[in-house]
Amino acid sequence: MTKKAILAAFCAALLAGFLAADKATTVDQSKCPVGPMKFTGAVWMSNTYSGSHELHMTLQAWKGGVAAVGGWATLMEKKASRSGNRYSVDINDIAIHSGDAVTVTFKPPWNTLPVYTGTIAAPALFRFIHPAHEAHVRVAGAGVLDVDWEGGTPPIRLYVYEVGVEAPIFRRDGLFASHLAVPLRTFSAGKHYRIKLEDTKRPFRFDPAVDPTSDFQCSQSAAQFFYAD
Numbered sequence: 339m340t341k342k343a344i345l346a347a348f349c350a351a352l353l354a355g356f357l358a359a360d361k362a363t364t365v366d367q368s369k370c371p372v373g374p375m376k377f378t379g380a381v382w383m384s385n386t387y388s389g390s391h392e393l394h395m396t397l398q399a400w401k402g403g404v405a406a407v408g409g410w411a412t413l414m415e416k417k418a419s420r421s422g423n424r425y426s427v428d429i430n431d432i433a434i435h436s437g438d439a440v441t442v443t444f445k446p447p448w449n450t451l452p453v454y455t456g457t458i459a460a461p462a463l464f465r466f467i468h469p470a471h472e473a474h475v476r477v478a479g480a481g482v483l484d485v486d487w488e489g490g491t492p493p494i495r496l497y498v499y500e501v502g503v504e505a506p507i508f509r510r511d512g513l514f515a516s517h518l519a520v521p522l523r524t525f526s527a528g529k530h531y532r533i534k535l536e537d538t539k540r541p542f543r544f545d546p547a548v549d550p551t552s553d554f555q556c557s558q559s560a561a562q563f564f565y566a567d
Contacts (some may be wrong), residue, residue, distance in 0.1 A: 374402070375406070383461075383469050384558070393440070408420075412443045437562065456543065461490065463558070471562050495499070497533070498532070499532045502530075532561055
């Protein structure tokens with residue numbers, strides 16, 4: 339193949355790539371789909387032992403079963419990145435308090451449609467009371483480790499992980515109290531552990547109304563570490 343033919347083939351491939359990319363990020367404005375908007379995904383809040391808070395969002399959107407490609411979304415006014423009809427954003431440090439409004443907006447790619455706004459009140463924020471972060475806990479003999487916390491929307495899930503191991507070594511679901519006694523036999527001296535709390539998911543309320551089968555929810559988690567001696 340000559341250099342001229344190779345260049346022509348390269349240019350054709352490049353043009354096809356641009357056209358495909360454009361098709362993947364725009365919609366036909368003359369054909370707004372019939373049917374309600376539908377959202378799936380979640381906003382989740384992470385509370386750290388230092389008292390800082392993070393928010394993360396993944397949202398997918400459709401209208402009348404058609405992927406809403408080419409719109410825009412925000413979480414707490416921060417604009418999300420877009421991949422097809424998936425919108426994602428991370429806020430790594432945010433001042434937020436229990437009861438504050440957590441707000442998501444979505445503008446569909448069809449110009450005739452309004453901005454959709456989803457809101458929910460921030461939950462009672464998790465805070466560990468015992469054990470203290472990076473405490474040393476004696477685990478020899480019989481007995482329990484009392485784990486105490488405040489906040490969260492019950493039912494709560496509690497996990498214990500050995501640091502560096504993916505699967506939890508201990509788990510309890512459906513907790514309505516803010517206390518759990520974990521048997522000391524769960525732990526091994528010389529190991530480093532992480533305790534994680536997760537609360538129940540709650541649905542966002544959108545205006546205008548959306549498809550009732552939408553599944554876009556908010557939840558929070560918190561983690562604490564300790565050493566077993």
